[in-house]
Amino acid sequence: MLTPVVDSDGAPFWEYAARGELRVQACADCGLLRFPPRPCCPGCRSFASAWRAVSGRGRVWSYVVAHPPLLPGYAAHAPYHVVVVELAEDPRIRLVGNVVPEAGAGIGSVPPGAVRIGERVRVVFSADGVPQWVPERA
Template sequence: MSGDPLLPAIGDDEAPFWEAAAKGELRIQQCANCERLRFPPRSMCPWCQSLESRWALMSGRGRLYSFVVPHPPLLPAFSDLAPYNVILVSLEEDATIRLIGNLVNRAGDAINAVDPSSIELDQPVQVVFEDLTDEIHMPRWVRSAPAQTSSS
């Protein structure tokens, strides 16, 4: 465990996300009516107002959309980890779906293990999961090779 001082609260809308993470899967809520992906999860689709949804399996691949290195940390609980990165990842399946996390070298690394000067926008990343508690398997991100495209 990397010593995360804060853990997310798990409500009814978020529970399937964390259950999938415990299995090493990245799943995003999808409207059963209009089929649009949505994150963060919520009870009602913001586009068609349907109350029906499912959880779509994602590839776990994305691109680093943005990042910040807090100086000093905003919360005292993070002071021993500074400097650390907080990244925003656009998913491969839908670039409008963005998840917040940390860039690490491998699962289990501390959130300050990556040199902030080595972080570049638009880097391809892949999700990994760190088991923080029995319920919380935190998505983290590692650098990955660009997805292969077939040439015609």
């Protein structure tokens, strides 16, 4: 499996994720949520920031089903869904991940075609702290 490349702006995101917490950067002055993390608030231009816990719930904004050939770390898991999820707290905040049927199930465990745009999902974390998404079906 491939691991994310972590920079200084995004390091707190991955530290929280490793503990099973989904947090996004927020402006400490105006409160605007922002992702990806960056040094300056796009709303008020403040450099003050904090990491705010979010519910981990959202909707599938877009998706693709990845098929081989892929990077070697992912090829054995194909086909699998890669989704863009808009967070419930702010639909402008969108995170990318894969869909799994339950926590720790790994990549490729949801059949192709089982995901729909607009579907409600919630975050779970893989054993190595990578956010994944579980469908919230009635």
